[in-house]
Amino acid sequence: MVPHWVDGAPYTGSGTTTSPVTDPATGEVTGRVALADVADVQAAVASAKAAFPAWRDLSLTRRTRILFRFRELLEERKSELAELITAEHGKVLSDALGEIGRGQEVVEFACGAAHLLKGSMTENASTNVDLHSIRQPLGPVAVITPFNFPAMVPMWFFPLAIAAGNTVVLKPSEKVPSAANWMAALWAEAGLPAGVFTVLHGDRVAVDELLVHPDVEAVSFVGSTPVARHVHTTASRHGKRVQALGGAKNHMVVLPDADPDVAADAAVNAGFGSAGERCMAVSVVVAVGPVADSLVPRIATLAARVRTGDGRRGCDMGPLVTEEHRDRVAGYVAAGEREGARVVLDGREVRPDGEAGGFWLGPTLLDHVKPEMSVYTDEIFGPVLSVVRVDTFDAALDLVNANLYGNGACVFTSDGGAARRFEREVQAGMVGINVPVPVPMAYYSFGGWKNSLFGDTHAHGTEGVHFYTRGKVVTTRWPKRATPGLDLVFPQND
Template structure:
């Protein structure tokens, strides 16, 4: 049985303790085990991100975006591989998985414009003899906690922008769908990303709590259920972190009076159960 390991500082770190089963939803068969991080594993991932931050932050925007473009080209050429991984662990059909990868790639492409997005501003004489300057600067190590339903798209909502802006990343994917995150980590390395800039920490609540409370993690982005979003927000803000916690997005719809009700009903059912 293969074990999906953590990706820390540019290489795999063997699972040293607890594991959990990874299941193919189409068959119910256990296909692998995934490492569940200890507190020490979490500290190692954060330490790698912290050590890589100064050099990555100081690298020119031109060099950073060159790596983004390389990642984009590799992803575009090999997105079928990632889609197949998503199908094998999540269960959505291959066309749906390919669509997910394409939606994530849109954010990668947006992040390729980071030299423009990072521009500050300058206002002369905003008040009498008062000029105003603003600058945008990287924060440091940031954490991403992503759900099972979009193993590639949701992480790609966050990490291309965080990395392009000069931050380093620790991604904690759902333990139900761990392999996509590792595949993307390997792709980043192939694109030329320095070791430690993108790390993958697998696990459960132990891994999450380590990231939410670690003093070197500067910000947290989360997508998942409303109760966990509230827990993430309360815990991380109490430890002085910037937090983006997105919860409760379960196929909500607004149906207006002039809607085609048959079409709306069909869309609602497919949104919730299209892969069943």
Template sequence: MTKHVTHWIGSKPVSGSSGRQGDLYEPSTGALAGKVDFAGPAEVDAAVAAAKAAFPGWRDASLARRAKILFRFRELVEGHRDELARIISAEHGKVVSDAAGEVARGLEVVEFACGIPHLLKGGFSENVSSRVDAYSILQPLGVVAGITPFNFPAMVPMWMFPVAIACGNTFVLKPSEKDPSASVRLAELWADAGLPDGVFNVLHGDKAAVDGLLHHDDVKAVSFVGSTPIARYIYETAARNGKRVQALGGAKNHMVVLPDADLDLAADAAVSAGFGSAGERCMAISVVVAVDPAGDELVAKVKERVARLKVGPGDDPESEMGPLVTRAHRDKVASYLDSGVAQGAVLAVDGREGLPPGDGFWLGPTVLDHVTPEMDAYRDEIFGPVLSVVRAGSYEEAMDLLDANPYGNGTAIFTNDGGAARRFQNEVEVGMVGINVPIPVPMAYYSFGGWKASLFGDSHAHGMEGVHFYTRTKAVTARWLDPSHGGVQLGFPTNG
């Protein structure tokens, strides 16, 4: 029996009325696994209306109550981590251990949001004028929306909605239609935690659902993670409709390896960061910049490690890398192997060899050596298990590559030279930097986001930037008169 994934509106499942659906697949076999309802205007209006109706009560809920519900939600997600990981693995294809890891990283943002009574503290200044006090308060926006990608169906939504909801907003989530089930399960856990009806809603669908949210008058802010062309579209469309926007775009993350680096550490990092989750993550290392004379030895060590990687179904405990999410995406990623060779690269490891049997969406770890900036494999965001190796003659040449690249999401440098590392972190035009760390994803109490074409808008995700994105600052100037003193002007009372 195939699954049927419905919307979640007003704390209950709601079947679609648009008559449109999408197919869900099992990536390891290629088999059709079910259908997901696609939202039309009626479902978009219903979800936003539910969130709008819930907003006044949730906005006025005490910080203590919000924190208590967040704590309950945190415990429920932790208790269902294995279940969520299996749901993610079945629809996305990533191995269960990777899926459990993404749930854990999402939980860190929930834990950060549990501190909302502290995070929403404003400021106070006494006697800004004679017996006049001034203070600032942070207030929620209203109905906010999140539009999230297929590669992290639990973690990326949890970058958004815990902070938004903790701040007093209500939320409409439009997850990827490729792997929607995790979002519905999270919605069910929110209901079990006692979140009031309508505070969290889930809409499934394609561009029609996205455009419905971007143009809806009652949606006050939109958060997005995805490719740069779509991020630009989200930003321009939502901003044109008067909404606050944070749109995180694509990436082409470079890992610079200097000759003095520990090459075993660098090779381990390149393999784990390049091929974890089948390379389908915005913080994957997609380009290794080997500074002479490190290149030959580094590539040899990478090849040794790739040969030991086990590619297999996500639910196989021995698998270290699963299939890609869809057949179309697999075919697009695989096309870079032929184009890379045709344009002059060396296919050091061919990911089309030694794959599991069957009709799954398989492509193994691939290494293209001697890649140059003119090649498609270098310029495009491949978003799959293809690692490009570029040779550089010096640190300066490596930095020129990074500076010229239009993306600025994440980067890393591997070196034992503290001065070189400090210079790198100071000079590189990238939002997140790792030093001997290949995937520099910030902890939840910092903020996630890139520079250049990797970010549209001013705010990064989660951390204090997330709090500021989901709130508005109100400045108050107050003078009180005390009748017992004949109308003498006194400052704002402490119990006011």
């Protein structure tokens, strides 16, 4: 049984509902995770609220030392965490280590809290009047994360929230619960006081209670667009700050002057890494003009070499996270075929290096996909790459910009003018120029446009620091002696 983590220790809670934890490479149920009831949520938030005053008042120097210690412990033991991720998510070990490394970048960024939280000061802004600004923490905050990155996505949020002086209640996906508990234990070993980092496992009962709980000051969420919209609407209505990152349909535009070998390699790596279960995965290749005739065979040849199997056996791509999700993704392939797309490479026929009970679907390539097909319109979240053929660069831009999602987009070209135009005109929050997965470094912010983001604030970077703090401006004057009498005129600067 995977318990919650409350008040610095494992916590069984009062909830009686559990959910199976499954190894996707074997189909075996390896354990169960406790699902929180309303009383468990209240206990978790109460612990975070009680821990907040002392953590807020701890000096930045001491808070930063704990962050540095967490970073060092994470670096020493990341292979343990990677094994947990592979066992519950299914991604190959090298990919699990990669996600930990990208999450660790945010931890390292948060170690600069003393600089990130600095205010500003203006002396003598008016005669004998000084102004200065400060940033202060909010209080208990909730972080609700998906199954596809059990370590990295939580680390987009909680390092900055904790560094800024907040306390955190993390609600990870119940499909991949163990990584969150492992990180909670690591925080405790690093010296983080009890209650500053809490792990609450659960389903919609736990999520909905966090969204309305009066002591939760802010909510960070990553997941599907319908749920992101619900999170944003509900939490905002209850007076909370919200950053809700939703779904994606990331396009890779390939112009005729691009190197087809480079573009094909990028499409395969970006489309099939982590079995396509990435919010920044390339799911649509937009081939402009004649480039498709040379590009599609190259992609098919490379994708056919991808070795699908158990992530602990040195394979290139692992299984999908659940049997239901695998069947859903396979259903989109069948729908695309019925609607007229050409199946160039069929992952439903894969022969995996793994147990027969695993949730397997190999790399799949569909050509001649049309914008009205469900395989194009819907976020599939699996190893399915669709090729849409257009005649011109203008048509490619129009296609990308007409899509409901705007998480990421990239262009492959050797033409600087075309690249600059794409950068300026494409309606997406993260843009790659000859880079297929343009995930920003931790000191920039991560987030999309349109139905890929609800709320104005992106994750990590400067926007993340501002999300977890409130600004305050202080005006100071020290008069030599009191000035008697009334003066009801609006104050003027002089």
